[in-house]
Amino acid sequence: MKIKIKQSPEYLRLSLAAAITLGIRPGLFYRDAKLYCINLLLTYPSGCSARCAYCGLSRKRKGEWDEKSFIRVTWPQHSLEDIIQRIGERINNVKRICISQITNTRCIADTVYITKKLRESFDIPVSILVSPTIIDREDLKDFKEAGADKIGVAIDLATKELFDKYRGSGVGGPHKWEKYQTCLSQAIEIFGPLNAGSHLVTGMGETEWEMSSAIQKIQDMDGWTHLFSFFPEKGSQLKDRAMPDMEHYRRIQLARYLIDKGLSRFEKFVFDKKERITDFGLDRTFLETVIDSGEPFRTSGCEGYDGEVACNRPYGNSRPGPDIRNFPFKPNTADICRIRQQLNPNNLMNNKIQKVKTCP
16 A cells, blocks of 8 residues: 655645644743744655755755754644634634745645635634745735735845855856845735735845845835844754854844934944944933833744734744743843843943843
8 A cells, every 4th residue: 555645735744843732742841931933844755956055944954854953943843724623623723824835835725725725714814935036026926815914034144145155156147146135025016005015134244334225125126034043053064064153133123223223224323344234323211111122133034913923933043041032922030131241242332231230
């Protein structure tokens, strides 16, 4: 008897955090964090045809497709029907569902099918993280008609040169910067302002000037940005690359928040000779208030039906512990104190961030 291969659309991989949330895998989150978005990944025996240097799903990474990790963790396979059943049993804990494509043309029709199936089952918003290399404008329209309300385009790199180096010709990959930019523009046009945007990863060799500029350009297109820190994926081509300094990451988090919320602009920032941010173009009192809110340092992700971030991917780009990079909950007083130290006020003009000597 021939064994049926587990693949989409009947089967999906889901993040370890989503598997814990749905009771598929045992586990608890550090500091009792909660995930409100079920992150799903399309799956096929042939895997992903891309060769992105930092990705655990890269075709160049050794190992079987269903054993490859992604964003630091395993993604167990489970049937769509069982996932739907488990979401129904935990409906109050799920505020969004996100379908992630890989670079495999089978994703197109399966994404439409799965989106319809989920929307027929629940009144829960569905996002799609698309692979621009395999889709076109009509596919985006089909995804919207199927019931998706938001589109993510993981451009990841801040410049064309870095994109080509780590995702395109530099690694023999199929992705092209122009295709990704076009897809993002079309997604914003089709889905509407702030209903499409891009994931960006800092720590890939870009300067703070380059990343801030990239964020501003997407904001000016009426898109959103979700920011992550590079984390060396085991077995990837960049497995030995160091994470970016926390000081650098905190400044970029703050810059992204100020730009995306319309509180400041890239053109108002001041940079030093190494293109590091030394001033955010705001007076000290207002900047202090923004930092004290803790909001710039929380995970940036798609909102749930309640308007709050649902896709907070607990510890997706750092290990649990005191040096959390993206907070999946509101930072407390001790967290804010540590964040202030990490921002290193000595490197900012006019001491616009208050210095903190000790933290509780």
